[in-house]
Amino acid sequence: MEHETAAPLDQQEIERYRRHILLPEIGGTGQQKMKNARVLVIGAGGLGAPILEYLAAAGIGTLGIIDDDRVSLSNLQRQVIHDTGTLGEMKTRSAREAIVRLNPHVRVIDFEERFSLDWAAQHLKRFHLLIDGSDNFDTRYSAADAAEAARIPLVTGAVGRFDGSLTVLKPYETNATGDLYPAYRDLFPEKPPEGLIPSCAETGIVGALTGVIGTLMAMEAIKLVTGIGEPLLGRLLLYDSLSARFDTIKYKRNARAAAE
Numbered sequence: 001m002e003h004e005t006a007a008p009l010d011q012q013e014i015e016r017y018r019r020h021i022l023l024p025e026i027g028g029t030g031q032q033k034m035k036n037a038r039v040l041v042i043g044a045g046g047l048g049a050p051i052l053e054y055l056a057a058a059g060i061g062t063l064g065i066i067d068d069d070r071v072s073l074s075n076l077q078r079q080v081i082h083d084t085g086t087l088g089e090m091k092t093r094s095a096r097e098a099i100v101r102l103n104p105h106v107r108v109i110d111f112e113e114r115f116s117l118d119w120a121a122q123h124l125k126r127f128h129l130l131i132d133g134s135d136n137f138d139t140r141y142s143a144a145d146a147a148e149a150a151r152i153p154l155v156t157g158a159v160g161r162f163d164g165s166l167t168v169l170k171p172y173e174t175n176a177t178g179d180l181y182p183a184y185r186d187l188f189p190e191k192p193p194e195g196l197i198p199s200c201a202e203t204g205i206v207g208a209l210t211g212v213i214g215t216l217m218a219m220e221a222i223k224l225v226t227g228i229g230e231p232l233l234g235r236l237l238l239y240d241s242l243s244a245r246f247d248t249i250k251y252k253r254n255a256r257a258a259a260e
Helices: 010-016 028-034 046-059 074-077 093-100 119-124 137-150 206-227 255-259
Strands: 038-042 063-064 107-111 130-131 154-160 165-167 235-240 243-251
Touching: 010 028, 028 206, 038 046, 038 119, 046 063, 046 093, 046 206, 063 093, 093 107, 107 119, 119 137, 119 206, 130 137, 130 206, 137 154, 137 165, 154 206, 206 235
Parallel strands: 038 063, 038 130, 063 107, 130 154
Antiparallel strands: 154 165, 165 235, 235 243
């Protein structure tokens, strides 16, 4: 991943991120990569809240947030980046204020609008990594198409009631055997018919579940930015909170798509 050059870590940042720097896998070099990184997060809601908080705390230098919604009372059961004092505010503004309080070294760019392919064509090139914390299929497919077109990694996740999932996509790159990594449509070929899968507003959701999946998504982002570990490429991680069980499903590039 290409990184813009930021100023070297100062003494306050070195102290702030000391627990990262002590890790040989990250060290000062990895922490500088995080400071250089520009990450866009779609949604400042249930998934976006822990993603933004942990990436801000980790020292991601620039965080973009795109969301067109306002904070409501029913959000606060799970969207922990907001609070009672920000009711009625735009979620992007509320999230930005929380991030600044948490880590003033992080630059926040907020967009008070809905993510779309047209928007991405104008703005996505400013970022190195896209994280999709949206709650609808239209945005998920648009995010996948936009990230592939921009040739940047995508971390995408979803939650429902007591279950969650996440994966990492880089369909423009090849693996160790020379095969293209799978795309989003290799995992989910078509959007389900509208209304087939009810929203959390209709079925409910456990607030802590969004914290589990959102934090895992933040971890994948940190791995991608620093170049450590094995991202969830070609693997879908599933979490069942009621049985406290994690499972991993492998998936591959569609043969027809790979030939195109």
